[in-house]
Amino acid sequence: QGGSSASTLAEPDDICLAFESFLHNDGTLYTCITQSGTKLYFDETKVQLNKRSATKGPKFSVSTSPGTAESMQNSLVEDDRASGLWLPGKGVVMTYIFEARTNICKFFDPDSGAWLVLPLQWEVNIDFVKCRLQQIKEALPGLTDDKEITAALRQCNYDPDEVISIYLAIFGDSIKKNRWMDLITIQRERTIENLQQTLKCKDRKLENLQEENNRLSQMVQYLNKKLSELEIDQNEALEKIRALQNKRPKTTAAVPANATSAHSINSQKLLNLNKATHELNISNQELKAAANIKFSEMGQLMTQLLNSVFKLKDAELGSTREVEELRTLYRKEALERKLLYDKLQEIRGNIRVFCRCRGDSNTTSSLTFPSDEEILVIHNGSKKKLYFDKVYAPDSTQEEVFEGTLPIITSCVDGFSVCILAYGQTGSGKTYTMMGPKDNPGVNIRSIRELLHLCQKRETIKYTLKISMLEIYNETVQDLLSKSNNHHLEIRTWGKTISIPGLTEIEVTTEDEIRNVMNLGEKNRTIASTKMNIESSRSHLMLILRVDGVDSISGVVSHGSLTVCDLAGSERISKTEATGQRLVEAAAINKSLTSLGQVFMALKNSALHIPYRNSKLTHLLQPCLSGDAKACVFVNISPDGNNIGETMNTLQFGSSIRQVALGKVTQHVTTIKKKK
Numbered sequence: 001q002g003g004s005s006a007s008t009l010a011e012p013d014d015i016c017l018a019f020e021s022f023l024h025n026d027g028t029l030y031t032c033i034t035q036s037g038t039k040l041y042f043d044e045t046k047v048q049l050n051k052r053s054a055t056k057g058p059k060f061s062v063s064t065s066p067g068t069a070e071s072m073q074n075s076l077v078e079d080d081r082a083s084g085l086w087l088p089g090k091g092v093v094m095t096y097i098f099e100a101r102t103n104i105c106k107f108f109d110p111d112s113g114a115w116l117v118l119p120l121q122w123e124v125n126i127d128f129v130k131c132r133l134q135q136i137k138e139a140l141p142g143l144t145d146d147k148e149i150t151a152a153l154r155q156c157n158y159d160p161d162e163v164i165s166i167y168l169a170i171f172g173d174s175i176k177k178n179r180w181m182d183l184i185t186i187q188r189e190r191t192i193e194n195l196q197q198t199l200k201c202k203d204r205k206l207e208n209l210q211e212e213n214n215r216l217s218q219m220v221q222y223l224n225k226k227l228s229e230l231e232i233d234q235n236e237a238l239e240k241i242r243a244l245q246n247k248r249p250k251t252t253a254a255v256p257a258n259a260t261s262a263h264s265i266n267s268q269k270l271l272n273l274n275k276a277t278h279e280l281n282i283s284n285q286e287l288k289a290a291a292n293i294k295f296s297e298m299g300q301l302m303t304q305l306l307n308s309v310f311k312l313k314d315a316e317l318g319s320t321r322e323v324e325e326l327r328t329l330y331r332k333e334a335l336e337r338k339l340l341y342d343k344l345q346e347i348r349g350n351i352r353v354f355c356r357c358r359g360d361s362n363t364t365s366s367l368t369f370p371s372d373e374e375i376l377v378i379h380n381g382s383k384k385k386l387y388f389d390k391v392y393a394p395d396s397t398q399e400e401v402f403e404g405t406l407p408i409i410t411s412c413v414d415g416f417s418v419c420i421l422a423y424g425q426t427g428s429g430k431t432y433t434m435m436g437p438k439d440n441p442g443v444n445i446r447s448i449r450e451l452l453h454l455c456q457k458r459e460t461i462k463y464t465l466k467i468s469m470l471e472i473y474n475e476t477v478q479d480l481l482s483k484s485n486n487h488h489l490e491i492r493t494w495g496k497t498i499s500i501p502g503l504t505e506i507e508v509t510t511e512d513e514i515r516n517v518m519n520l521g522e523k524n525r526t527i528a529s530t531k532m533n534i535e536s537s538r539s540h541l542m543l544i545l546r547v548d549g550v551d552s553i554s555g556v557v558s559h560g561s562l563t564v565c566d567l568a569g570s571e572r573i574s575k576t577e578a579t580g581q582r583l584v585e586a587a588a589i590n591k592s593l594t595s596l597g598q599v600f601m602a603l604k605n606s607a608l609h610i611p612y613r614n615s616k617l618t619h620l621l622q623p624c625l626s627g628d629a630k631a632c633v634f635v636n637i638s639p640d641g642n643n644i645g646e647t648m649n650t651l652q653f654g655s656s657i658r659q660v661a662l663g664k665v666t667q668h669v670t671t672i673k674k675k676k
């Protein structure tokens with residue numbers, strides 16, 4: 001172990017040849033054998049190696065097991081073929097120039113525990129190779145590529161002389177100089193480059209100097225010119241002085257009078273000029289001062305204007321806020337008004353019943369009117385007092401009668417379903433109360449007029465009015481405004497909504513338009529009645545006015561309706577002794593009016609089922625006689641004593657429905673998103 005000292009070789013069975021050898025720098029050729037993983041090198045010239053055994057001789061022992069690199073280095077320390085080399089990822093590794101057929105440089109890889117061929121680019125850094133490289137490069141300065149020389153060294157078994165001789169054979173003697181030539185050339189080129197740089201700097205300096213020179217020349221020229229001008233001036237001045245001196249009297253004689261005068265004139269002119277200049281200066285200063293004042297005034301005005309603009313903006317903001325507040329207040333107030341009115345109506349009842357007694361001067365009445373709300377009937381010797389919301393005695397005017405309906409007209413405009421009914425026997429004055437003569441119109445025209453007035457008064461709300469007219473005869477519904485021959489209509493129910501598909505609706509805006517529509521309806525009713533040989537009182541007449549409003553401020557949309565119904569005469573069939581067609585008509589009227597009474601009774605008793613569908617009349621009146629509505633019922637009576645029985649029935653009917661409550665009223669309003 002260590003150095004080149006020999007040690008005992010292992011038994012022949014453990015030995016195998018590794019086919020490796022190396023030439024020591026002392027000239028000894030060593031051969032490698034491997035024994036139990038240990039490589040042994042021995043001098044072949046001194047030891048005769050038997051194939052079956054190994055004999056003693058100088059040798060190196062290199063362990064292949066990992067972690068023994070240090071001991072290996074110790075063993076190779078005297079051998080210039082051994083060296084250390086840093087490899088990326090491996091650190092410092094041991095290298096050794098092995099000799100096989102040709103010498104080859106390998107490195108010991110501790111990871112694998114094997115000797116591996118060293119790459120060319122690393123090999124150039126090995127001392128053994130480096131010194132040979134140096135030797136070759138000194139001999140042949142034209143060679144510069146270390147790797148190329150190392151490759152050649154490998155080929156020449158690391159013999160530098162052989163490498164040199166091969167290079168000389170190939171490239172000739174020029175290779176000895178090239179390098180120097182190159183260096184000289186490079187140096188010369190560098191010198192030329194430096195000189196060129198210096199030359200450029202000099203050129204630049206020269207240019208600057210030339211520029212400066214030009215500038216100075218121009219200056220000199222200018223100065224010369226000025227100088228010559230000055231010389232001319234000087235000459236001229238000298239000339240003038242001389243001339244003046246010549247002109248001056250030689251003796252100190254008195255100054256001539258005219259000369260003094262000329263001098264004084266010039267002085268005067270000069271004084272005037274000075275004065276004018278001074279005045280001009282003053283006025284100029286004044287102007288400047290005035291302009292400055294104006295400027296500052298303008299500045300102040302601008303500031304004031306800006307302040308005004310800001311104030312206006314603030315005011316605008318304030319007014320916008322105020323408008324918003326007013327809108328809110330308006331909405332609140334409108335809501336409160338409606339709620340209060342609603343409450344008042346609830347207190348009064350949804351149905352208000354008025355009694356109107358027709359005037360008749362020819363008959364002695366058994367009716368007396370103790371107060372505005374009472375009527376006293378003397379019948380068969382007995383007195384009966386009946387109460388109503390309002391009793392209109394025969395002398396009541398159309399105007400007074402209408403006044404009772406005013407509140408529900410307001411409700412209609414507010415978006416409620418309201419109706420006005422006229423109930424009573426034939427000839428009791430229903431049509432007179434509802435329609436009235438042209439010169440003294442009844443409730444319908446007056447209520448429509450009032451309705452239009454209210455719509456106009458509410459400037460913020462845009463109302464749309466649509467009118468339709470129909471009659472119910474023998475339980476059939478007929479459109480009185482239809483242009484077609486088939487006027488018969490069906491009633492459709494959808495939940496609480498009642499509709500009459502095909503019913504003609506005409507949009508109206510003025511009273512005249514409404515009157516025209518009503519006249520058309522009346523005309524159609526007459527034609528139909530004539531065709532069917534009936535009297536007008538044998539059918540129920542309905543005028544329906546739909547009032548839709550959109551509040552442009554609050555965005556509230558209301559859907560109100562006013563139904564004015566002139567009912568057919570309520571006399572008993574037995575009394576009329578009707579037969580045939582009249583009997584059928586009377587039966588239909590009887591049925592519908594009985595149904596009306598049943599509906600009122602059911603409402604009064606708060607029955608679960610209200611028999612609206614028992615007749616076309618009650619079916620159509622359902623929206624006006626349910627919780628969603630307000631109603632006014634006129635019970636019309638005749639003062640004629642002959643009709644006292646019928647009058648009593650009518651009064652009892654009216655009196656009984658007075659206590660009917662339709663339920664909590666519902667306003668048909670929705671809110672739409674207000675457009676900004």
Ligand SMILES: Nc1ncnc2c1ncn2[C@@H]1O[C@H](COP(=O)(O)OP(=O)(O)OP(=O)(O)O)[C@@H](O)[C@H]1O
Nearest residue numbers: 358359425426427428429430431432433537568569
């Ligand atoms: N308050 C009144 N003042 C003056 N005249 C009246 C009054 N009420 C009704 N009349 C007159 O009595 C007559 C019958 O009245 P109206 O036609 O209005 O009764 P009606 O109840 O509508 O009858 P029908 O049921 O047959 O239609 C008419 O000539 C009408 O002018």
